[in-house]
Amino acid sequence: MKSVLKTIFLLLLTLHAVAQEHLFVETESFTDKGGWVIDQQSFVVMGSSYLMAHGMGRPVKDAVTTVSVPKRGKYQIWVRTKDWAPFPKGPGKFQVVLDGKPLNTVFGESGSDEWKWYYGGETTLQNDQVRLALHDLTGFNGRCDAILLTSVPKFTPPNALEALSAFRKKMLNLTDKPADAGHFDLVVVGGGIAGTCAAISGARMGLKVALIQDRPMLGGNNSSEVRVHLRGDVDKNHYPKLGRIVREMDNGDPGNGHPDAQEYGDARKIAIVKGERNLSLFLNTHVDQVEKQGDKIIAVTGRDIATNKETRFSGTYFSDCTGDGTIAALAGAEFRMGRESKAETGESLAADKSDDFTLGTSNLWASLDRDTVSAFPETPWALPFSDEYHIDEARSDWQWETGFGNFNTITDAEKIRDHNLRAIYGNWSYLKHHKQAKYGKKELAWVAYIGGKRESRRIIGDHVLNQMDIQEGKQYPDGTVTATWTIDLHFPDEKNKQYFDGQEFFAGTKHIKVAPYTIPYRCLYSKNVSNLFMAGRNISTTHVAFGSTRVMRTCGMMGEVVGFAAYIAKKHNTSPRGVYQTYLPELMGIVRDDVPASITPEARK
Structure with missing residues (x-):
């Protein structure tokens, strides 16, 4: 027993010593980010966000922070970065500045596009605090993940992902218990049009809802960060009241890539969500952990993309509206990515052989x-x-x-x-x-x-929508969302392919018209994770059918249906599948007649 206690004591002593010898700073946590922006799009690969100098060819203002020094003395400096365009050397050059003095090394021009630690030299810290700054030299997307100052001689921080993740967690104290956001009836992950509509719909049905989004604004592709206009009709519905929330989100049609950010209504979207009494909004939170019991998700944990603070959300039902099917994949849900073959689906528009091709x-x-x-x-x-x-x-x-x-x-x-x-x-x-x-x-x-x-994972539900369902206008008993967009499958533009074969960046398409058709409710919940809904481009379809269902007004109506179904599931203590098997008439009644009389106006405020 004494030897065990001695081992634990030595381990704690070692960890304390490490903390005294390393000063680890995630750049996304800088207090003043200047003109640098947070990029979390590769969180699933890197386990972290990073800062990027996105100046479109004009150097951006310095990012600055002040941190406490563990102890005064000599430190070796390491900077985790990459050369994002090493042809042969890229333009993302920047300097790290300590207390107003730039390091001699210029980062971001190594000729390697691999994220890794680069040695920045040695310095002596003589004060209890040090002011760190990232100084951009070009405005062409230089990037920095983290800075390490260490007093351990000959210490090299890890580059291998598993070791780096462990080191990062230790340095950020992420082994501690996450903050508890509480328990929700419905946890919606993903704040695009589909997820936002799902969250609002559920909240207005009286559910306690959490909406978790990994960016500072809502709308996803329809936000001012991406600027894609909404497509798909809401006025050709078999159920005309479906689409009301989508209309609230709609800021008109500014087209794609409008130079005025206000055209996309970011502030209005957030104001609508914050006006819902039953809805709690969590922005800047990337969910990267899922807890399960049996075939159910019981909680998810997300990390703030700027502060790295972790928060746990427990729930009765969950909806994956991430587009990428992130929660579904973490939970072990069945999914498909790429194209099916003609032999597999019987679709005339399917590929001759299945492959990994996705829209870009x-x-x-x-x-x-x-x-x-x-x-x-x-x-x-x-x-x-x-x-x-x-x-x-x-x-x-x-x-x-x-x-x-x-x-x-x-x-x-x-x-x-x-x-x-x-x-x-x-x-x-x-x-x-x-x-x-x-x-x-x-x-x-x-x-x-x-x-x-546009396309990544498609989560498998109890029905997989296909080309024949769409073109034949099949009317299933659980047909809910009315879809109108063409089968719109992109491929490389022929001339672009001629000049950039294998590196195409310009697309073409052929629009195949369809009559208005309905998407079965069975496409909106997971086949094997019993309390998981989905709405958006990751619903249960073939690659061909996805070409029609993926547009945002259609995806928003899916979210509205998910909110209705979650209400029925909670009311009857059943699963998303149980709603279909036992309570489908009730769901279709809500889709047809909007909110039942049992939902009071007070519950919807």
């Missing part, structure tokens, strides 16, 4: 007219354009798209976004230098650094 991700951009001529740097690290091939546009549309099976839209999210940036900056640089009469007085005013995804 867009980063939209826009320029504005100015009174004077403006310059833009040469971009030798970007994609090459020429008189023979360039894109003569002053504002992008949906066609600026990367993916198509060449990249995994989840694990390669950073690579996809960076490829899009190399295309945007390279093409713009060409236009500014070779078409000055037309573009000399135009300035690149906005470029999305958050990718607008």
Whole structure:
């Protein structure tokens, strides 16, 4: 017994000593981020967010913070970063500044696109606090994950993901019990149009709802961070009252990539959500842990993308509205990614052979007219354009798209976004230098650094919607959401493929018209996780059918139905499947007649 106690004491002593010797700073936690932005899109790969200098070719204001020093003395400095465009060296150059003195090393130009620790030299800290700053040199997306100052001689921080994650958790004290947000009837993860509508719908039905979003604003692809306009009709419904919440979210049609952020109604979306008495909103929270008992999810834990504070949310029902099917995958739900074959589905539009092909991700951009001529740097690290091939546009549309099976839209999210940036900056640089009469007085005013995804995981439900369901207009007893969008499956533009084979960033499509059809409720809950709903682009469809269901007004109506179904499930203490098997008439009655008389106006405020 004494030996066990001695071992525990020595372990605690060692951990305390480590804390005294390391000063670990996650850059996203800087108190003043200046012109740098938080990027969490690769959290599932890196286990962390990071800061990025997204200045569109103009250096951004320094990010600054002040931290306490464990003890005075000599420290070795390590900086975790990468060269995001090593062709042969990229433009993302920046310096780390300690107490006003920049380190001699310039980071972000190593020629390696691998995230790793780079040695920054040695310094002596003579005060109890040190002021850290990130100083951008180019405005072209330099990035920094973390800074480590260590007094341990010859210490090298880990680069391997598992070891790095353990080290990060230890340095951030993430082994402690997360904060408890409480218990909710419905926990909605993902604050795009689908998730926001699901949360509002459930709250207005009297449920206690948590809405968790991993960005500072709601709307997902329809937010000012991505700027995709809403598509799909809400006025052709078999059930005309369905779509009321979608209409509240709708800010009109500013088109894709509008240069004015206000056109996308970010503040109004948040105001609507915060006006719901039964709804608690948690922004900037990335859910990366799921707890289960048997085939049920009992809780999820999310980490704040800026502070790294962890919060636990327990719930009776959960809805995966992440688009990527993140919660479903963590919970072991069945899902599909890529294209099915004709033999598998019987669909005439299916691929001859199943594969990993998915629709891609867009980063939209826009320029504005100015009174004077403006310059833009040469971009030798970007994609090459020429008189023979360039894109003569002053504002992008949906066609600026990367993916198509060449990249995994989840694990390669950073690579996809960076490829899009190399295309945007390279093409713009060409236009500014070779078409000055037309573009000399135009300035690149906005470029999305958050990718607008189309396709990734599709969670398998009790029904998998297919091409025949859509084109034949099959009316299932549980047909709820009326969908109207064409079967809209993208593929690389032929000319773009000719010049950038395997690196395409521009898309084409063929719109195959469909009559209004209904999406069965059975597509909106998981086949094997018994208390998991889903709404949005990750519902249960084939790749072909997904081409029609994926647009945001349609996805928003799915969310409304999920809120109704969660209410019935709680009322009868049953599962999402139980709603279909036993209480379908009640669900369809709510879809048809909106809110039952049993839901009082007070419960909906």
